[in-house]
Amino acid sequence: MPSSQTPPAGATAVDPTAVRPDIADARIIRVGPADLRATLAGLKADGFTMLLDAGGADYPGRDPRFDVVYHLLNLKPGAATVAAVGRPERVRVLCGVPEAEPVVPSVADLWPAANWAEREIFDLFGIRFDGHPDLRRIQMPADWEGHPLRKDYPLRGPARERSPRPNFALKSNVGAGTPASGRTAAALQKQIAAARGQAVPKDDAS
């Protein structure tokens, strides 16, 4: 059963957006916070009248740590039939936001739809939006501390974080991160290290 304490099953990518397969779901543009407004304003002037969504993502192994992802669609207000709508174009703008300075310009004046979306990213990731008319928490209570969707925020919240696995469950957890203790566990550690060809850990009498 997976849990927030289960380590990944194998080799994983630090930046999935850089190694994505060839799926034609949108035209993808990557920018930094400095050129974000210019890019989005340019797209809006080009006919991308609709901001479908703005969301955040956290990649702690990567710098910049966060991504703010904007999904745009170029619908025309006068498109009153299916033929007139045709197949609109989707654009995905990914803006990398560094952890040290998590500030991004707000686009709530370009598309009013962005108002709540940016508040939610602020609430759940802690990224501030410069120029937002009313930047405050939206999903969590106003006095909540922490930003829940960050990867270092525990799943069950800081108050209920389960304690690490007790010693008797160590056999299934050997090598996964919780240090082994006790003679049987230590012997098992040595056997596994030897089998993997790694350095055999020293005997710590415990």
Add this chain to the structure above:
Amino acid sequence: MAVAELPGGQFLLAKLDDVARWAQSSSVWPLTMGLACCAIEMMTATAPEYDLARFGSEVFRASPRQADLMIVSGRVAQKMAPVVKRLYDQMADPKWVISMGACASSGGVFDNYAIVQGVDQVVPVDVYVPGCPPTPDGLLYAVNLIQQQIRQGGRGGILARA
């Protein structure tokens, strides 16, 4: 309810407590406390196929002052918990609480930061209904259990006078 018929006359004899409890159990009016998916099944319980009204719950009252049963139907988020508590406090005695569904009873599928793990951390609960969501039959049975509890004397055997 112990009822005795007096000889030779058209009179019934019973204790006042029993009559009061019979009246209260026959007209339990729920508060509209629909939170999430269970609320839809709660609404379905008032719909023709299941029909909660035939058990006396003729109307759902929006005002806590006019309701005596709070059916907490759905997951209780951190922001909503104080609201639930406040509404419970505003309800007049005697009042009962059904915790409908897995989320209201124990946090359900959502063992995380955002959901209160069981509404009984916020208000005292009389009947828990398992299910995700429970079928409307389950809710009807829970209301029946509340009615039984009322007729047997309420919580702790003490039933506040109307």
Add this chain to the structure above:
Amino acid sequence: MVLSMGPQHPSTHGVLQAVTEIEGETVMKAEPEIGYLHTGIEKSAENLFWTQASTVIERMDYLSPLSNACCYVMGVEQLLGITDEIPLRARQSRVLLCELHRIASHCVWLGTGGIDLGAISGFFYAFDLREKILDLTELSGGARMHPNYLRIGGLRDDLPQGFIDRLDALIEMYPRRMREMRNLLQANPILQDRMVDVGILSADDALAWGITGPALRGSGVAYDVRRAFPYSGYENYEFDVITRSEGDAYARFLVRLDEMDESMRIVRQVRKELDTPGPVMIDDTKYAAPPKETIALSMEALIHHFKIVSEGFRVPPGDVYQAIEGPRGELGYYIVSNGDNRPWRVRTRPPSMYNLQVLKQIAVGELIADMVVMIGSLDPVFGEVDR
């Protein structure tokens, strides 16, 4: 005067706190406050296997649960690159169930919309129709709501015996039931008085606020994801995209009613195709658990089943945005995989959240009594707004 409508209110369609400033009976400012149902579904999904995540994701739009699941599994199938290998019968069943759930969701909208205005009889008719659809969901998936019937790669099981007969019975009773509901509500002068010219939304505003679905089509823009970006075989079915140009609550009301009829039109077309049997799960053993009958006979099948259930499968790294036309509008999932057996991020594009936000604009100048009408005409589901 500042009035707080909600978060406990019989007519806000869920836990919405609409903080309204009124002057007499006119609304000067409306600020909806959400978050009273924030469930952390996206964070929960990051800690469950790919197959398990659809259980929590189904609970977002709880009026049409299979739509959420359909969009999510299609997104993961794109990341896996198996979209073209999904069997035909699985695609047809997904279309069938999505359309049935659209009708079911609109039944709730219609019933509760009527109750908000005092028209209680419509509620009983609408929920009885919904019962028939929930019967079908229970028969095929095992539960009335949240059946978790869709799997990455197809369906969990084929449609059971008796499903087609019940579907035929539903198709047969549907026109009469719709006629009854339309007679009760559509031409009702009280309903028209309360809905016509209330909450007017222009096409330009709708696009700027990110509105999709019947609310956008009620303002004249014919954007329907089933037509613009067809998925799961929708290009093979004939149906109209209903639009109106007035942009008021009555226009959105009519759009949804007619949409129910169009959904039933698709259901009738799919039903004919379901007479042809076929597999419902892809052959690829990496993602599909072996059929239950083989587990007792074959050691490999047993081990394979064990590994799929206890370890899941890994999805190659990448990100994808998959959208469907949900009952409320464009429901999208931005799914990111980092190569692990659990999703890295499942960002939902919640149509109800964007649809509800426009209340800030369309409520200004209307009467306080119209707030309920406007919220109903936008049809929000708070499981989706707050997630």
